[in-house]
Amino acid sequence: MPPPDSQPCVDIQALYTDHHGWLHNWLRKKLGCGSSAADLTHDTFLRLLTKKDPIEIRESRALLVTIARSVLSNHFRRQKLEHAYLEVLARLPEPVLPSLEDQAILLETLLELDRLLDGLAADVRQAFLWSQLDGLAHADIAARLGVSLTTVKRYIVKAGVQCFFAA
Missing domain, CATH: 1.10.1740 (Rna Polymerase Sigma Factor; Chain: A)
Structure with a gap:
């Protein structure tokens, strides 16, 4: 043994x-x-x-x-x-x-972002994407998700930390 x-x-x-x-x-x-x-x-x-x-x-x-x-x-x-x-x-x-080269870069960036956000709750991912990609204000995100402003801030920080420390 x-x-x-x-x-x-x-x-x-x-x-x-x-x-x-x-x-x-x-x-x-x-x-x-x-x-x-x-x-x-x-x-x-x-x-x-x-x-x-x-x-x-x-x-x-x-x-x-x-x-x-x-x-x-x-x-x-x-x-x-x-x-x-x-x-x-x-x-x-x-x-x-965008040029074909830019399209390929954008697609790879989207795929990497999807990988980085994998495992987060749907609301956390959505809040982060609305904030970063659509430029929505935190108050607008809170209204869309039906949560408090503090919760939206916590969601965005959580997703940001996930992306930053994933590497």
Whole structure:
């Protein structure tokens, strides 16, 4: 029996060799697209490789599915955000359309902001976005959310701290 403080070693190469094809097929069924499934299979193993803490794997496929579901969720969230962004761009008159380079930068910024605000309550995110992106006054945000001015200030600070310290 290993000492209680010893960390088990995970053989990622064997895990990859044994389960890559199975995971790819599982994701392909979920996505209906082989190339997207290949990308997300790669991302799943990459997440496993970049985990800071050692992990003990009892059920390989259960672990891979758990990680893959998170990767899949992020994929769908990114698609939804990208679709909404493209809809907004489509409604802009051509003279004010940002360049393709600026569009790509803006989209990446939106995706990063979404990642940074992930996990916050919906009202906290909304207050922060109305304040920072729409320039609404705190009193207007309080009225829209049906909360006090102090609560709005607390929400905005909380979201700002989340963004600042996420890196």
